[in-house]
Amino acid sequence: MMQHLPILQVLLPLLAAPFAAMLRGRDVAWGIAFITTGTAFLISIALFLEQRALGTTMVYELGNWAAPIGIVYVIDAASALVLPVISGVGFIATLAARQLVAAEIDPRDHSLFYAAWLLTIAGMLGQVTTGDAFNIFVFLEISSLSAYALVAMGSGRDRRALPAAFNYLILGTVGATFYVIGLGLLYMLTGTLNLADLAERLPQVEETRAVFTAMAFIALGLFLKMALFPLHFWLVPAYAHAPSAVTALMASTATKVSVYVLIRLIFGVFGVEFPGLADAVGLAILTLGIAGAFVGTLAAIVETDLKKLFAQSSIAQLGYMAIGIGAMSATGLAAAFLHLFNHALMKGALFLAIGMIAAQAGRATMGTIQGAGKQIPITMTAILFGGLALIGVPLTAGFISKVYLVRALLEQNFWLLAGLTFISSALALAYVWKIIEAAWLQPRPAGAPELSETASQYVPAWIMVFATLGFGIYATPLVEAAFAAAHVFIPSTMGAN
């Protein structure tokens, strides 16, 4: 059974989705989703522990067809690190979804909602697991198409979910098309789609224009998918108007998977020493990353809708991941993996807590939470801790990833960039303080809706908060895993570590 874990990781949610759609009971559908995501989480932890224990790459051949002819699923240090993020957040979000979905979505749509929910999780897990470039595209489409549907399901409560989903669909499709155009060029040049095989054959054609065109298309398509500034305009309305459970799931996972695919393609296929890569793509990612960090943070400071505020802050956080990638070093990649992991935890905590407020009050704005610190102290404290982690305060997970990010920049003597990273992180204090001030220092206005909290409402968010604090205080195993993941792409002899 153990050798089948890589395929079961993807297959389980994929085959549970049709059952959730056909059995038309809302509790049945939720039960299926809960059991499936829980099992998927256990599988991903088992895969992670096994990979860490063995230290090798596990390969699963579908239909016993060997690579490069067949499709293989590959569990190496990088995919083993990202799988628990997706399945773990998926599991906790499913736990919270029972209340959020009941409050926000028409009961007749619940079974279809959970079917799309499982499909999007299956698609994301598939993108991480597969070792085939075209298979990545297929799973990208599975996860994106179901995500468009999930965002559009917010229309029962908020009609603006429809144009948001439509924009997301158009731009997401453009991104996926760009990726597949680039892939088509690579296939034309090399005749293979297997990632490892591609990496072997590309050096023979590295000086051709077609390769550079392919690199540009793939990078641009994935920039769109990961919402790197200035290709991020689909993200804010999609997160703000989607059902709260969907926002929590997608903010923690959807863009992260694209970051992972970008790393896998740029470093795993082209390789860090590929001519022109560090100058062209690396510089572009660095510049756009730091610009995104500032634009996202500044936009978050002036935003009053909490979902939009933290969606803007996601743009900034994705900017930090991009800076880590753009540093083109082992430490930089490790920082990107660390931030990918940690940001999923903090954004999960924040959006689950905000979702519980939005599910009660209809919307979660600065006005809604004004003076709410006394009414719903436990939920607001979760938001406070999430915000502190976003700034990168010591003892939270956000601190660890920022430390390694700055270290990676200093290793390369990017003093200016390191300073700018520090400044933009400090600016995040402005929007977190804005929330603290509204929630605790201002009185609850007369006539404001009564907010309440029960254990089932704040427990999912607090699980994420405890994880954020846990990985902030005892970070060694995670840092080791992140460096192992980075060394998959940049061997340790080449980096500073």
Place this chain on the structure above:
Amino acid sequence: MQDDVVIRVVAKVMIPAVMLFALYVQFHGDYGPGGGFQAGVIFASAFVLNAVVFGLNKGRHVWPAKYNLIGICGGVLIYGFTGVGGMVLGENFLNFNVLSDDPIAGQHLGILLVEFGVGLTVAAVMVMLFFTFAGRLNHIRLLAKSDAHDRVVASKKVKK
């Protein structure tokens, strides 16, 4: 269109032929051009033709909406569990060799089942897409009517 005797008779003759052809494309797909996707589209086109000629209501009568979900999900499950069959018999997912004593017969059986799953899902999705869009027609007509009504009311108000 059902008033036109030529269209009605030709459609009645064509619909079974289209379905039969779809089945040919489906099950002959492993020897010649074809396969589940093409077959599914052809099979669905028989239902679309039926609805176009005899009207939406009669079309829905032949393919009730509850078939959609069963068809779509059923096809995926047939595909998936054919793959799981290989796993249960001790090999990797999607290994069809072990489905029969003879590996070639096993591959044949596996592909046949998998393609049937694809065909079922594609046919159901196609029919559902058609009825969903066609079903909007009445809704749009109603909207247009009420819109025209509003305009008449508004223009009368202006005249007063």
